[in-house]
Amino acid sequence: MKKTGAEIVWECLTREGVEVVFGYPGGANMPIYDAMLSYPVHHVLVRHEQGAAHMADGYARASGKVGVAMATSGPGATNLVTGIATAMMDSVPVVFITGQVAAHLIGGDAFQETDVTGITLPITKHNYLVTRADEIAETIREAFYIARSGRPGPVLIDICKNAQIESCEFVYPEEPEMPGYKPVTHSPRNLLDDAVALIEKSHKPIILCGHGVIMSKAEEALMQFAVKTQIPVASTLLGLGAFPASHPLSLGMMGMHGEAYTNMAIQNSDLILAFGMRFDDRVTGTLKTYAPKAKKIHIEIDPSEVHKNVFVDVPLVGDVRTVVNDLIPLVDEYDHDEWLEEIQTWKNETDSRSIMNWEEDGKLYVAHLVADIWKATGGGAIVTTDVGQHQMWTAQYYQLEKPNRWITSGGAGTMGFGLPSAIGAWFAAKDEEIWAVAGDGGFQMTAAELTTAVQEGANVKVAIMNNNFLGMVRQWQEFFFEKRYSAVNMVTPDFVKLAEAHGVPARRVTTREEVEEAIAWARSIKGPTVLEFKVEREDAVYPMVPTGAALHEMIRRPVKQSAKG
Amino acid sequence: MNYTFIALVENKPGVLNRVASLFRRRNFNIESLAVGRTENPDISRMTIVVNCPNGDMDAHRIEANLYKLVNVIDVQDVTHQPVVTRDLALIKVRVGPERRAEVNGLAEIFRAHIVDVAPESVIVEITGTEDKIEGMIELLRPIGIIEMVRTGQVSMTRGTNDGIRRMPGLDGRRYEDLMEMAEMTP
Ligand SMILES: Cc1ncc(C[n+]2csc(CCOP(=O)(O)OP(=O)(O)O)c2C)c(N)n1
Numbered sequence: 001m002k003k004t005g006a007e008i009v010w011e012c013l014t015r016e017g018v019e020v021v022f023g024y025p026g027g028a029n030m031p032i033y034d035a036m037l038s039y040p041v042h043h044v045l046v047r048h049e050q051g052a053a054h055m056a057d058g059y060a061r062a063s064g065k066v067g068v069a070m071a072t073s074g075p076g077a078t079n080l081v082t083g084i085a086t087a088m089m090d091s092v093p094v095v096f097i098t099g100q101v102a103a104h105l106i107g108g109d110a111f112q113e114t115d116v117t118g119i120t121l122p123i124t125k126h127n128y129l130v131t132r133a134d135e136i137a138e139t140i141r142e143a144f145y146i147a148r149s150g151r152p153g154p155v156l157i158d159i160c161k162n163a164q165i166e167s168c169e170f171v172y173p174e175e176p177e178m179p180g181y182k183p184v185t186h187s188p189r190n191l192l193d194d195a196v197a198l199i200e201k202s203h204k205p206i207i208l209c210g211h212g213v214i215m216s217k218a219e220e221a222l223m224q225f226a227v228k229t230q231i232p233v234a235s236t237l238l239g240l241g242a243f244p245a246s247h248p249l250s251l252g253m254m255g256m257h258g259e260a261y262t263n264m265a266i267q268n269s270d271l272i273l274a275f276g277m278r279f280d281d282r283v284t285g286t287l288k289t290y291a292p293k294a295k296k297i298h299i300e301i302d303p304s305e306v307h308k309n310v311f312v313d314v315p316l317v318g319d320v321r322t323v324v325n326d327l328i329p330l331v332d333e334y335d336h337d338e339w340l341e342e343i344q345t346w347k348n349e350t351d352s353r354s355i356m357n358w359e360e361d362g363k364l365y366v367a368h369l370v371a372d373i374w375k376a377t378g379g380g381a382i383v384t385t386d387v388g389q390h391q392m393w394t395a396q397y398y399q400l401e402k403p404n405r406w407i408t409s410g411g412a413g414t415m416g417f418g419l420p421s422a423i424g425a426w427f428a429a430k431d432e433e434i435w436a437v438a439g440d441g442g443f444q445m446t447a448a449e450l451t452t453a454v455q456e457g458a459n460v461k462v463a464i465m466n467n468n469f470l471g472m473v474r475q476w477q478e479f480f481f482e483k484r485y486s487a488v489n490m491v492t493p494d495f496v497k498l499a500e501a502h503g504v505p506a507r508r509v510t511t512r513e514e515v516e517e518a519i520a521w522a523r524s525i526k527g528p529t530v531l532e533f534k535v536e537r538e539d540a541v542y543p544m545v546p547t548g549a550a551l552h553e554m555i556r557r558p559v560k561q562s563a564k565g
Numbered sequence: 566m567n568y569t570f571i572a573l574v575e576n577k578p579g580v581l582n583r584v585a586s587l588f589r590r591r592n593f594n595i596e597s598l599a600v601g602r603t604e605n606p607d608i609s610r611m612t613i614v615v616n617c618p619n620g621d622m623d624a625h626r627i628e629a630n631l632y633k634l635v636n637v638i639d640v641q642d643v644t645h646q647p648v649v650t651r652d653l654a655l656i657k658v659r660v661g662p663e664r665r666a667e668v669n670g671l672a673e674i675f676r677a678h679i680v681d682v683a684p685e686s687v688i689v690e691i692t693g694t695e696d697k698i699e700g701m702i703e704l705l706r707p708i709g710i711i712e713m714v715r716t717g718q719v720s721m722t723r724g725t726n727d728g729i730r731r732m733p734g735l736d737g738r739r740y741e742d743l744m745e746m747a748e749m750t751p
Binding site: 117118121122125126129146178179180181302303304306307308311 | 575578579625630636637638
């Protein structure tokens, strides 16, 4: 059956199970947009292509499926770039489809021609330039396969306009076979045995749970393994939710703003079992003194991550779920009571400094607000964040019990991610409650997507934590630049009016007494809402491991400030 | 120290750029890169010589990242393996009839060929290892080199030997096993 290239795009997308795409039209992808009208795919018109990229990303993280974003050539495609890099750093499967000038014009600096495959080469898992209609079907098939398999990641397809217009015979290709792309799944038995031998000998083991656990849907395997071996579980920022926060073996978040007792446990452990994480500098502190007594087992699907930052004793290259399931029958039941008690003493000390034990002093603290939202939502919402202090407080205090409900830009730390990723997540989980927590700075980067939320009726609750500062940068200037504040003081718009101008009901909250009612009000409205919280301006995220310091050398919240009464 | 990798890649547009870009992105310096077809028209073969300041750790990193490229089919590190290595140079020497015999004599010793003779210059073609070519260049330099071109090193393992595939954990080899193999210099 003959079809145009543009029709083939949609034939393939629908066969891949795509129900929603996020995008923006323009000259070079108009044939694709024209053909779209005949297919049962919902298109979300964004206000800036960066928004489309983050929405597709949020959709992918909440659904576990591949997200799709589209843009035209030139400026449309370059506007996607931040979103592509964000998905790349966090290994999120998103297929980006951009229009390109006609093949015979390539290289001639035609109107809106940009070398998009060149620009996105280092920030995609793979990319394609398609110059003929008969390449489209196979390319899309490969792109989806590459995006979701192995270590997932973004794939970009740049389709020349002539390829969209020309017709060719359409046959949906078989599952692709690529000679150079064969993700590994299993780890060989002798290395599993090496790992088991280390586990048997260990008295102070700790599991470091990363995003890979969620990507490979290994939560159950992790639970079985941890319970059977009685090994406590610490999480990276992106691993949160893979292991229930309320579980007795859960240690919460590690790293730069991780729990102090969690970092202490890592530094004092004699065995690290890294599950689908990559020893990023934000979780290790300086490598010279990182977990000096610990042997290391690394379960990781991407061989280039093994030995990259930290030299490991046993590399188990493979899919986390498969490898952990293979390990479970090989390990015995252990008892690490002494070790768990040691960790508990650090934990007690940490709790004594917790902001949760503060007396009310009339001011609004983000940590309290996050805890209030957590309480009101029963801890069950899907939560997205922007980047900055509020992100760390949300990670610390929105305690997650389940995976795929925590959506934050970890590796890239992309401001502007919060609102659009929440809108994307809503398309994946329309019956769920969705909260986007943002700072006043980051919110303004993609605030125009409020209109998109209105147009789509996206039921997302935005909480703007307004400290009138670029808070995280201010905190670094306070700690490391003798409080010389440079370019962090921010005049913000009237967020309530701004939201209302977009057609979004909004309220401002200035005291703790109003909080409960305001949250209840936002939850009672179907559709997008905005709450602006006027928070304490110069609060800091604790604990903090300064860049280049050892993981246990944390700046702690001063005790006198936090002592009750 | 320089490491030598052999990579088999799909013969498609842009693949060379992907490989070269990887070295730039990971901040490695390519000493030499030679690409050509193989007996299979769909596959090209690259011989890549790279400076690895951190030795085997770098070599591992390079190999694993090369594997990650979708168009790369196989990568071997042949640095420590028995290999045949060749480089080809064309060297144009400024020489008139009076010293031509001298150049001829040198060419003979190095088993090089004179492939072009003009009134004031000759082109010498020499094939061999890096060392051999460097040796010849040193001797021609005082006579006067006008220009020179080299293909870059190409390598092939001897016999049925394979290079090292460092992918940690993949085939059950432990890091120590790899280190041991790396020690077995020819
Ligand atoms: C696009 C982008 N630009 C700059 C930064 C650097 N940066 C990290 S956190 C931060 C401050 C964020 O301020 P705000 O959004 O108000 O959140 P807060 O830290 O106050 O919670 C900045 C500027 C970034 N992460 N992303």
